[in-house]
Amino acid sequence: MPFLSCGLGFSDFLNAEIKPRILLMGLRRSGKSSIQKVVFHKMSPSETLFLESTNKICREDVSSSSFVSFQIWDFPGQIDFFEPTFDYEMIFRGTGALIFVIDSQDDYMEAVSRLHLTVTRAYKVNTNINFEVFIHKVDGLSDDHKIQKQRDIHKRANDDLTDAGLQSINLSFYLTSIYDHSIFEAFSKVVQKLIPQLPTLENLLNIFISNSCIEKAFLFDVVSKIYIATDSSPVDMPTYELCCDMIDAIIDISCIYSLADTGSSLPYDKESTAIIRLNNTTVIYLKEVTKFLAVVCFLRTESFERKGLIDYNFHCFKSAIQEVFDVRLRIQKHRKLLSQRRWSKLTTSSGG
Structure with missing residues (x-):
């Protein structure tokens, strides 16, 4: 075999x-x-x-x-x-x-x-x-x-x-x-x-930033600092480095000031959010999507004054991401079932 x-x-x-x-x-x-x-x-x-x-x-x-x-x-x-x-x-x-x-x-x-x-x-x-x-x-x-x-x-x-x-x-x-x-x-x-769902994720980010006056947005895996999707505008290294530094800072601060250890390996959770204001009128805004995923946005100070609109659009974006999650999980469960059947046939034919 x-x-x-x-x-x-x-x-x-x-x-x-x-x-x-x-x-x-x-x-x-x-x-x-x-x-x-x-x-x-x-x-x-x-x-x-x-x-x-x-x-x-x-x-x-x-x-x-x-x-x-x-x-x-x-x-x-x-x-x-x-x-x-x-x-x-x-x-x-x-x-x-x-x-x-x-x-x-x-x-x-x-x-x-x-x-x-x-x-x-x-x-x-x-x-x-x-x-x-x-x-x-x-x-x-x-x-x-x-x-x-x-x-x-x-x-x-x-x-x-x-x-x-x-x-x-x-x-x-x-x-x-x-x-x-x-x-x-x-x-x-x-x-x-x-990631087969990459075009869908990119499209959702494009819709989110265009309706929220956001200049750039990334969907990050917080643990590894891998960004699994971004909008259609080009990625420049300094912007990406700022995102990584922000994630590191948030996790470090959370480790210091978080509540008693709950057994989680990561102090970042689904309630995490952070705002950093740079001295060039740029605001970096991080919002959780799931326990391990976060959106990091770059926008102007004047655009951030409409934070209520941004948060509402983010809620819609988060709901759409959850639907994509659910579809992916159903596909994985279906593949797992097929794999179990395949393995069963393989071991049976090998034993025979």
Whole structure:
């Protein structure tokens, strides 16, 4: 039975059927585990210096909200997952996104070759995988050097695919570092592609801001600081960084001044709200949507004088989001039921 060759049981099969799978791959010491710890475990970047190299596949469920729900598989850089005893077809078949991490401060020729081998093998199994390339550890590079590295890696990787007759494969490239917010923004883009309801969420945000005189709005997963949707206007890095800093400040203050511990791992709750007034007549307004989701809005001071209208429109927006939630949950329950039946047939046929 193919699942057993990787030590997978019913719960793994079920998660693969319901939750998208994100694979973290790359050469040794490229920064894969550090990325996972910083984004999903709130580890400070300086602490990652003491992380040991990953020597086995580490699987983790990320399920902080109904939309941010997936599996992350962290692969050790030295593993040969194409060896005959390793069921790579099963792994790639259930994968939504493959993130390949390249250390920009190291010689990346070997990494580009491994990227090509990995992508071509995965694409033959599953043509629907999103291939994401993190050009990582760029914090020590100048802006010109960053652009040069990205252009060179982009050209080499795509030239290799063209030479192999696989120019239909689309690679997305991101400049990332755990020492700033670029890694959170890159992961946001990756996760958004795995959310089927993304167009609906974006449309709801567009309606909300157009009727509330809001300039920009994000729908954030508070735990990871991944934004799962934003309106149709462009995203600039300083605005995104302000959102992340605001979320950090709110959680830190809540930890200090919240009531007695209720057993919740997060002091942020469904009643949370915050207002920050900048010295450039801009107001940042955060409102909870669910326990783990919040909307962060940017608007002018004069627009915020109509706070009653904004709050009413937000209530309508929140109700619409809840309806999208309910539909997604019904779909997940249906998939779970189908997966249980599929697993039952699989084990029966294998036993027979």
